[in-house]
Each structure stands twice: as C-alpha cells, then as structure tokens.
Amino acid sequence: MANSKARIASNIKNEELVNIRRQELINAAVKLFVEKGFHKTTVREIAKEFGMSMGALYDYIRTKEDILFLVCDHIFKSVSNKLEASLKSEKDTKEKLRGAIRDYFNIIDSIQDYTLLLYQETKSLNRKDRNYVLSKEMELTKIFENIINQGIKEKTFKIDRRTAKIVANNIMVQGQMWSFRRWVAQKNFSLKNYIKIQTDLIINSIS
Amino acid sequence: MANSKARIASNIKNEELVNIRRQELINAAVKLFVEKGFHKTTVREIAKEFGMSMGALYDYIRTKEDILFLVCDHIFKSVSNKLEASLKSEKDTKEKLRGAIRDYFNIIDSIQDYTLLLYQETKSLNRKDRNYVLSKEMELTKIFENIINQGIKEKTFKIDRRTAKIVANNIMVQGQMWSFRRWVAQKNFSLKNYIKIQTDLIINSIS
Amino acid sequence: MANSKARIASNIKNEELVNIRRQELINAAVKLFVEKGFHKTTVREIAKEFGMSMGALYDYIRTKEDILFLVCDHIFKSVSNKLEASLKSEKDTKEKLRGAIRDYFNIIDSIQDYTLLLYQETKSLNRKDRNYVLSKEMELTKIFENIINQGIKEKTFKIDRRTAKIVANNIMVQGQMWSFRRWVAQKNFSLKNYIKIQTDLIINSIS
Amino acid sequence: MANSKARIASNIKNEELVNIRRQELINAAVKLFVEKGFHKTTVREIAKEFGMSMGALYDYIRTKEDILFLVCDHIFKSVSNKLEASLKSEKDTKEKLRGAIRDYFNIIDSIQDYTLLLYQETKSLNRKDRNYVLSKEMELTKIFENIINQGIKEKTFKIDRRTAKIVANNIMVQGQMWSFRRWVAQKNFSLKNYIKIQTDLIINSIS
C-alpha cells in the first residue's frame, strides 16, 4: 500500500504528514474531478479546495497527473479493501458468488461517482501509471474468477475455465454499468432489484 | 441525418459543400482523436490534417467541441447503419438474436478505435450534445431489446420484459468490452470465440 | 545564413515575415538582455518590447532559449560580416594583420554591449546551440590565424604555426577585453591608443 | 579576510561558528555552481549539499546572491593567496615575471572550474558585491604590473608604464583563456607548453 503512494515523489520528509495531506488532497481532487473531469479542473482549484497554496500542493506531488494517479489508486483500494473484507467464507460456492456480486455492486453504488471517474480518466494517466491501475483492476476480477473456478471444480458451474474468465469480466462490467449507464439502470431499477436480476442471469448462464 | 449535423452552425451557405467538407473534417479529426484523445489534439493539428486553414475550419464549426460532436455522431451512425442493414429477417428469434449479437460484435471489432473514442470522450461534450449521443445509443440498445421481447412473446425466452431491458444493455456493454477491455479479451480469445462464448452465455441465461 | 535561423522552428509560414519579425525580436531582446541579462529578463518583457502579444512571440520561436540563440547568432554574424568586408587585400602581410586587428577591435567597440552579452550568456544555451556559436567564434579566430600563417610562410613572422594559433586566440581575447574589462581598458585608454599598443605588442611578439 | 565575509549579515552570534559553517557552505555551493551554474542551482539543493536545513542556511546568509558573493570572494582569495605565496623573491626581474606567470597559470589550471564560474557569474552579483570582486581582481593584476614596472625601471623591459598596465591585463586574460577557451587551448597544448609559448610571447613583446 505504501508501495503505490511511494511511486509519487514528494518534497516533504515527514512521511506521516505526506500521508495525511495526500488523503486531503485526494478528497479535494475527487470532488472536483467528479464535478468537472480531470482536464477541466485546474491545479489552482485543487489547491483551493485542498486548503493550501499551490506551492504547498506541489510539495506533495510532481505533476497534475500525479494527483489523478493518487485518486485512481485510492478508489481502487477502497473497492478492493471493502470487497475483500466482505469475502468471509460462505458455505456454498454458489452463495459465495452471489454474495461477492452483491457486495461488489453495493460498493460500486456507494462510490459511483468515483467509479465513473475511474473509468473515464484512467486513459489520461501515463503508460506506467495506467498499467498499474489496470493491474489492480485485474486483481479484482481475479476474485470472481477464482470463486467461479472453485464452483467448476465442484461441478456446481457447468462451464470451462476459459468461459469463467469471461464471466468474471462480465460481472465487473455489469457492476460498472450501474454507474456509467445510470441513466437507464438507475432510472428503471432499484439497486436491490438490479442486483437480483443480474445475479440470476449470471448464475443461470453458468449453471 | 442532416438533422443532427444541422445542430452545428456553419458560415457556409452551400449545404452540400458543408456536408462534404464536414465528412473530410470528421475523418481528419477521428484519426487524431484516436491517436491522442480529444483534449490533447489541437485545432491547429486538425486543420492541418483537414488540409485547410484554421479560418476555413472555423467556417464549418463554431467550437472545437463541435468537432467532437460531429465525430461521435458519425461513429454512432456507422454502427447503427451497419447493424440495421444486417438485421434482415431471420426465421427464428433465437437465431435472430444470435445474428444481431454476432453482427454487432463484428462491427465493434472493425471500428474498435472509434468505439473506444466514443466511450472515453462523450463526457467532454456539453449536456445537450451528450444527451443526443446517449439517445442514439439507446436506439441501438432498443434493437436488442425488441428482439428479446419478441422472443419472450413467443415463449422462446423465459424472462420478463424488465429483465429484457437489462439483458439488452448487457449485450451492448459486452460488445464494448471487446474493445475497452482488449488487454484481457483480445489477449485471450479470438473474436469468433469471444462471440460464441458470450452469445451462449446470454442465450443460456434467458432460455 | 538562413541555415542558422532555420534551426529555430516557427509556426509562421511566410518565411519573409519570419525574418522581419525575428530581426525585430532580436532587437527587442538584445536591448533587454544587455540591461538585465538573460535570466532576469522575462518573456513578457521581451514581448512588450517586441510590440506583440506573448502568443505571437511564441509563433516565431519555441522556447525562451531560442531567443538567446537568435541573439547570439545575430551578433556573431554582425562581427563576421563586418570583419570580412574589411579584409580587402592589403599589399603587406604585416599591414594586413594590423588592419584586421584594427577593424576587429573597432567592431567590438561599436557593439560592445553585444560582445559582453555574447560572452556572458553563451553558457545558458543548450549544448547544440552552444557548439554552433563556438564554431562561429572559431571561424573568426581562423581569419587571424590564416593571416599570421601567411606571414610565417613569407618569413615576416618568426614563430611556428602552433604559436600562431595561440596568437590568433590572444587577439580575439584582447579584443573582447576592451569590452569586458572596460573598467580598466576604457578608463585608461582611448580606443585608438588601446589598438595601437595592443597591435604593437602583438607584432613585436611575433616579429 | 573577516572583512569581506563580514559584508554578509548573519543571525548567528558565534563568529567562529559562522566562519566554519560558511566555509562548508562555500564548498557545497561551488560544487553545484560549477555543475549547473548559479541560476539553475536552487537554494534547496545547496542546503542539501550543505547538510543543513533551509532555515539553518538562511541563518548564515540573507539572500541567494550572498552565497554567490561568498563563493566568488573565496575563489579570488585562493588565487591571491597561492600567487602571493609563490612570489618569494627571485633574483632576476625577467625570471620573476616568468615565475609569476607560470605560477598564476598553474593556479588557474588547478582550479579551472572555479575560474570559469568566477567569470561567468560575477555579473549576477549586485553592484556593490561586483565592485568588490572587481577590486580583488585588480589587486591581482597589480602584482604583474608591479613586476613589469620594476623591469622597466631596470631597463629590462622596453615599454612605458601605460603599456605595462595593458600587458598585466593581457597576462590575466591569457591565463583565464586557458580555462574559458579550453576547447582550443587544452585540446591543442599541454599546460607546460601553453605556459612556455605565452610567456615567450609576452617577454618577447616587451623586451
């Protein structure tokens, strides 16, 4: 975890302070990025929301893009942490998958502005940072893939392992759909309903 | 068609000329947007690729954003036209759905740079233009929804109409997934394979 | 000549206009650089003196350093051109050397602010541009070296060719001394006097 | 000596501590100035090389320029001290001049990075400090002038006192030439050779 933040250089020596301030910075930036997008948000505005001078802001990062990375990284970690916390063992594999989907979709819903941001601005990162974020996303996908594979082994799910990979990705994408197709999903369905329908469809398609 | 282009004001009186030039403009812009994204492409670069002066370019549009709209609109029409052309009646509803999915995924694949562009830059449009583009996307989704509903009526598909709406959106999103998750989809599957697996999953989930 | 200016990229297509404007730019910049030095002169100030907007200024150059290069290049060409123009054949090699020294020192005196600038700011250029300027300076030095070598061949001067190289450089440096040690040279000597004394010393040392 | 350093104000009362620290500061700064020049070296970098905090650094100086003055002053004193130390009486005036030139050129060579620095950055000093440095340089020049004048009195050198002043300055400049025209001097000559040729030329020109 410190690992990813350490990717961004800082002038400040007090590491704890760096962490605190960066969290503040992330909060300030997320708010603005969600409102106006990365490109249309100026560093000056971020500094103001951050509550410090521009100079001070630049003591915690090197470039504007660093801020985006910090934000994306933070969002992913939020999702990962919450999802992993919720993955307490369930008896039944099918139930486990249902539970994971439910938790994941709920998390997405609770931070849907962030989700949107993540998928729309990732492309503004440089290659290295983008790859890092993508690798995080793949870790998440792997969680679903693993559960499905377990079900395959137990003969609960009647698909092959290659299909499992696709299903896992479908789950990810259908979760994100809740936020980036909100104009159709959220207009027509309650979250609970949406989760039930999507989960049934998925389980149905692999059983 | 003239309808949507007419949304953008022009100094030029000769409507036919406007249409020809705008198509050239779209081609020039798409190329650059795909390469570098909307924000990082300058109007100067577009004018150069367009082969006209900046002044001339501004005779065909009012703002840089207009170009993005023209491009997005064009891409959507490409998809719509191709898809509708392919929807010649098939006997069987299930086959019809399979065929539509196959055609749609193939179209996506053939213009995947455009697809990516569409989904990443739409947010840079102003509210009005964005809504217009979204409405086009909904029309497309409706095509799938209608086929599924027909299948429901015929008892081919065993879901309700509300679920049909979600499935239609899933199809759209899984198609787009081929391009915006290319690093996992295209790395692991041939297009033909991908289509087969996804189609089977969908059909399975609703049969 | 176009050669060296062509080193600097420009947004403007009309080449003639570029030449005119760059000359104006050089004039504006030299004035300020002489007054305050390169680093303490801002681009805004240059634009103001230049009489155009900052944007327009940047249509003729790419970076602030380009301006310095343009200025240095211009100064060197002034010296070179004037010196070469004055090198009309004189009968006697010794007289020819005397004449060249006199002309060179006079030129230095007439543009002494520039000379100072040249020798103090060259180091602020990037490697490539600095090398270019140095090569120009070496061409100039070569003029003196050639005359001396001719005198050696004619037995007028009683030194070897290696010493000739040093003498040529001494001449260059003693000319520059008139401007960058003005507080001692110009305080104590008239230019005419300074030239006579230095020339006699040089001729004396090699006869 | 304390005299010149006392020109720079300090917060610290303990004068001895100030002197020690300033020497360390000079060492740190010289290293960086030689590498990157005065303007491109940041105070932060100096503080780091100095091994103290920025606050501490500013206890020993008032402005960044003070550091440059300290450095220039230090360099001049190095040269002066070494040169004066080497001026132990020689019998013969001509030999004395030869010796002084040799020593001076050797000193220049041994600290040629410093020499370069001195002549390139002096202009960045404020008027007062610059004048102080110039006066130091004049003291040095005076050493040579005095020897030559002694030779004139003894009829060893056949020039007048005004010419002596110029010759003294020529010596200074030809010494510096070794470092700031290194690309021609050091490329073509060994130091020993360079000294011999220049010395012969000088002696020749005044004998």
Added chain:
DNA sequence: TATGAATGAGACTTCATTCAT
C-alpha cells in the same frame, strides 16, 4: 539554534478563437 513545511508571486508556454487581408 535548528527544522522544514508553507507561502505566493511569477515564470514559461499553449491554444481556441478571431479578423484583416
């Protein structure tokens, strides 16, 4: 005394848009 986080003015540069020709 020493620390180093914070300030804030200002530097360079870019670029969508306009308008005289």
Added chain:
DNA sequence: TATGAATGAAGTCTCATTCAT
C-alpha cells in the same frame, strides 16, 4: 470563401524566502 498571423487568457510548475514549532 479562404488564409494564417495575431490575440490574450489561462494553464502548469518553480523557487527564494519565511516562520511556527
């Protein structure tokens, strides 16, 4: 209609200096 030079506002980033601790 067409050209492209010019505008000027705004953007990102730097850094000498200060001051609370």
